[in-house]
Amino acid sequence: xxxxxxxxxxxxxxxxxxxxxxxxxxxxxxxxxxxxxxxxxxxxxxxxxxxxxxxxxxxxxxxxxxxxxxxxxxxxxxxxxxxxxxxxxxxxxxxxxxxxxxxxxxxxxxxxxxxxxxxxxxxxxxxxxxxxxxxxxxxxxxxxxxxxxxxxxxxxxxxxxxxxxxxxxxxxxxxxxxxxxxxxxxxxxxxxxxxxxxxxxxxxxxxxxxxxxxxxxxxxxxxxxxxxxxxxxxxxxxxxxxxxxxxxxxxxxxxxxxxxxxxxxxxxxxxxxxxxxxxxxxxxxxxxxxxxxx
Numbered sequence: 456x457x458x459x460x461x462x463x464x465x466x467x468x469x470x471x472x473x474x475x476x477x478x479x480x481x482x483x484x485x486x487x488x489x490x491x492x493x494x495x496x497x498x499x500x501x502x503x504x505x506x507x508x509x510x511x512x513x514x515x516x517x518x519x520x521x522x523x524x525x526x527x528x529x530x531x532x533x534x535x536x537x538x539x540x541x542x543x544x545x546x547x548x549x550x551x552x553x554x555x556x557x558x559x560x561x562x563x564x565x566x567x568x569x570x571x572x573x574x575x576x577x578x579x580x581x582x583x584x585x586x587x588x589x590x591x592x593x594x595x596x597x598x599x600x601x602x603x604x605x606x607x608x609x610x611x612x613x614x615x616x617x618x619x620x621x622x623x624x625x626x627x628x629x630x631x632x633x634x635x636x637x638x639x640x641x642x643x644x645x646x647x648x649x650x651x652x653x654x655x656x657x658x659x660x661x662x663x664x665x666x667x668x669x670x671x672x673x674x675x676x677x678x679x680x681x682x683x684x685x686x687x688x689x690x691x692x693x694x695x696x697x698x699x700x701x702x703x704x705x706x707x708x709x710x711x712x713x714x715x716x717x718x719x720x721x722x723x724x725x726x727x728x729x730x731x732x733x734x735x736x737x738x739x740x741x742x743x744x745x746x747x748x749x
Contacts, residue, residue, distance in 0.1 A: 462707060462710075466602055467706070468710060469703035469706020470601045470604070470703065471660050471663050471706070472702035473683075474660040476701060477699070478683075479683060480697065485649045489550075489684070490533075490538075490650070491551070491555050491558050491684075493680055494676035494679060494681065494684075496530060496533075496658070497675070498561070498674070500526040501576065501671050502565060502569060503658075504522045508577040515577070519579070526657055534647055535647065537554075538550060541553055558677075565673035577669075582596025582600060584596055598667070600663070608656065624640045624645045661676065682705060688739055689701035689704065692739060692742060693742065705725060
């Protein structure tokens with residue numbers, strides 16, 4: 456039963472990674488850039504919920520909604536101010552350096568506002584646990600909500616992309632920005648929408664992550680953001696189903712590695728598995744190798 460318990464915890468943690476990884480993979484698939492400030496948007500979203508619930512006394516559902524709206528606006532603002540002017544830069548390193556700089560900017564703004572002390576995240580999800588096998592296996596309500604939210608988000612996102620005009624525009628821009636613009640698609644608006652969706656998902660991921668691990672600092676989003684990026688690469692960067700699969704597998708590997716090998720070597724195990732996968736299949740699990748004509 457302990458293995459099943461670890462497996463469920465791994466799927467729950469992997470669901471959070473998958474939600475975060477969806478933001479990475481959507482931005483890369485459409486804008487062909489890596490938004491390394493994405494992990495810090497998670498932290499901002501968690502702080503918004505913390506402030507609304509602890510200081511303003513709001514209902515948790517309203518606080519989560521405000522967090523989603525706030526992170527959506529923040530994501531669009533980051534794209535407009537930091538990334539759009541560099542989209543046609545001669546070197547792709549310019550965008551990468553800007554993304555890292557934006558990450559440190561968000562961390563330091565949070566440090567100035569909230570300080571470096573660890574905050575205890577308020578209890579948002581109060582669902583009871585489920586006991587199976589005569590009480591030998593307990594599944595927390597937080598784990599159930601996290602896994603369910605990930606599945607619902609995945610289904611809704613796939614339906615949005617394949618069944619709406621905005622989603623079709625995203626697919627067109629990801630294939631060829633120039634051709635999409637010639638067909639009348641607003642490329643800037645489509646990329647901004649991608650950042651908005653990814654940042655809204657980051658807010659949800661921040662709430663789920665801090666509900667499972669209720670401590671909050673300005674650096675809360677750093678390592679989950681990096682692990683989610685690993686999950687996106689693991690599953691195939693640019694592939695939405697790949698981000699989902701990569702996130703779940705990464706969470707399971709991390710929890711099982713902590714339980715059966717070493718808690719101190721969990722990160723090394725995760726990155727080691729990634730290296731092996733990329734050596735065997737460089738494009739990731741669901742990624743496609745693209746041949747460039749010279």
